[in-house]
Amino acid sequence: MAGKTLYDKLWDSHLVQQRNDGSALIYIDLQLLHEVTSPQAFEGLRLHNRKPWRLTSSLATPDHNVPTTVEERKSGVNGIADPVSKIQVTTLDDNCDEFGITEFKMTDARQGIVHVVGPEQGATLPGMTVVCGDSHTSTHGAFGALAHGIGTSEVEHVLATQCLVQKKMRNMLVRVDGELAPYVTAKDVVLAIIGEIGTAGGTGYAIEFGGSAIQSLSMEGRMTVCNMAIEAGARVGLIAVDDTTINYVKDRPYAPKAEHWDMAVESWKDLVSDSDAEFDEVVVLKAEDIKPQVTWGTSPEMVIAIDQPIPRPEDQDDQTKREGYARAWKYMGLEGKSTLADITLDRVFIGSCTNSRIEDLRAAAEVVKGRKVADTLKQAIVVPGSGLVKAQAEQEGLDKIFTAAGLEWREPGCSMCLAMNADKLGHGEHCASTSNRNFEGRQGFGGRTHLVSPAMAAAAAIAGHFVDVNELVKH
Amino acid sequence: MRPFTTHTGIAAPLDLANVDTDMIIPKQFLKSIKRTGFGKNLFDELRYEDEGQPDQECTGRPLRKDFVLNQDRYQGTSVLLARNNFGCGSSREHAPWALDDFGIRSVIAPSFADIFYNNCFKNGLLPIVLKEEEVDQLFKEVEANEGYELTVDLANQKVKTPSGMEFEFEVDAFRKHCLLNGLDDIGLTLQESDSIKAYEEKRMKQAPWLFEARSL
Secondary structure, three states, X not given: OOEOOHHHHHHHHOXXXXXXXXXXXXXXXXEEEOOOOOHHHHHHHHHOOOOOOOHHHEEEOOOOOOOOOHHHHOOHHHXXXXXXXXXXXXXXXXXXXXXXXXXXXXXXXXXXXXXXXXXXXXXXXXXXXXXXXXXXXXXXXXXXXXXXXXXXXXXXXXXXXXXXXXXXXXXXXXXEEOOOOOOOOHHHHHHHHHHHHOOOOOOOEEEEEEOHHHHOOOHHHHHHHHHHHHHHOOOEEEOOOOHHHHHHXXXXXXXXXXXXXXXXXXXXXXXXXXXXXXXXXXXXXXXXXXXXXXXXXXXXXXXXXXXXXXXXXXXXXXXXXHHXXXXXXXXXXXXXXXXXXXXXXXEEEEOOOOOOOHHHHHHHHHHHOOOOOOOOOOEEEEOOXXXXXXHHHHHOOHHHHHHHHOOEEOOOOOHHHOOOOOOOOOOOOEEEEOOOOOOOOOOOOOOEEEEOOHHHHHHHHHHOOOOOHHHHHHO | OOOOOEEEEEEEEOOOOOOEHHHHOOHHHHHOOOOOOOXXXXXXXXXXXXXXXXXXXXXXXXXXXXXXXXXXXXXXXXXXXXXXXXXXXXXXXHHHHHHHHHOOOEEEEOOEOHHHHHHHHOOOOEEEEOOHHHHHHHHHHHHHOOOOEEEEEOOOOEEEOOOOOEEEOXXXXXXXXXXXXXXXXXXXXXXXXXXXXXXXXXXXXXXXXXXOOOOO
8 A cells, every 4th residue: 555645644633534425524723813704703603602612723813904004003903094904803803802712913023924923933833734714824834734724614613613524635746856046935936836737736636845945945935835835726735844844843932842842743753745655646846947936917827937038828829828818918018018127117015924934034135235226116115924023124134224225114914915904006006026916906906916036026126127136136 | 504406597608717716806895894795896806997995885886898797688697607717816705705695606617726616615605517618518508698597406416508408517415415405514513523522532642732722
């Protein structure tokens, strides 16, 4: 019999009940909650007079529509200018208070984007099952945890039962072998993978990312890769546990301590796919082939290397693709443009659950240090992923580097990634963004998003258009 | 939950691949703390010329005439024909809530994104996967015939056309059972409380750190 994949192992260790009809009851160790996808779930509990099954399994923080300007943040929830956003954040506070769920409120230094906060606190641990009403929950798979996004009905289901009804996914291995070139980051790797397999390539699969290029990534880089598994259609992204994982988790506030730590580490060592495990699908990329990536269209799969020409609709053989490209060209206003450098940028956004951790901010700061953002830019903002990331960055003087270069330094939250707060693009504006989705209207009505790494966003801010960061730093 | 057994209704063709949930219901409408009222903002950016705001009255807003659901012949649509990878992106359940509130009971496509597909079943909405060529044929027929209606029969797992053609589809037994009977699956899971408790007891011995109280 073939060995087990990491996904198989995580599934087996959380199986409460296998039913005859093919569905299964899976136990959930950690649920992260935020203000947008939880109010209706709490309301459901109240309607049915139900209580959370186990309070210690939940952690909440508002992130999606909190403001990020220093002024608006001074007085916590009361400072939120948008009354509708304010109600939603207040509702989360009230629900957590009523049901007794731990919440890092807006004024708490630990508040931030759920997918930054969970790992930062050691709430996310290897071998866990982690869910959240947010598709980017795949982020936590970087720890060898089975983590995926769920809808609000399932948020309620997990609160009430600690379980989810699931069907087992298929196994896919995406291997990236070799060594990455300078300034080619985790973001470029995952964008290249999405370019290769497409936005639906991972549908129905749990993707394990492996190979020497993945193993050489830091935990933060691994989180960036797993974060965007959903952009390849896979709810679950996974990376095997190794010393990098264990060293990252050690001594975090919620991490196990003393004898429990030793016991945990011993069990986590098994969180790798067996050498004879069989995958339903294997995709291999060579690290050396990957260059800094930039999306040109309205789907993450519409991505090219910085030195490639923008693909034209009329050159596509497949009719659906041709139509999709034509629609994207029109939306993105690409007529008359042939390369990425031809696009004049209006805004730059460095942040989001994909790229707002300390290493992301360091990478961006390194590029802008001693330089000035282009005059043609309307705005460039840096939004740290959590209050603790912000504090760390300030301790390292990164905030000063950013502001000296002409970028705005903000308070933590999801911000311009989905523009639920005041940070958004105007109609027709182009943005170099370190976020994860370039869908139509995602960053604002009529806004045009280009996904890039933090270093590439920083370089674009300086140049006013896309440029290979390697070229920029030479001068 | 409202049961789904058999439904007959006007079909409309949304001829666009990779329709994401941001498109189905844009972010500004996610600020609501309710499950209802999203129908008027379904496909907001495809449907209206202007930028929609939460709590806005939509009756006077300028419509995009080329958008399928704005056309006279598709008024009252309850079966949506769609293309590959429908519902990709964000996990927002507001997407099926918006479809349901608009009056859509079933979406037929060659493929769906996983989270969206799953969310539909929790809301009495039936997503149906048919073969690409079958969906193509339905697109052709609906475009050629005004007032074209489809019948969706969940018990027999069939989509029936006005000319009497039938297309079979697959659906998980558990999901089918819940949808046919309008069952609340939280209630069903709670019937298995003993199994959950037994699992916790066993797991607590293997991995006690997972059950430690989170002290702040």
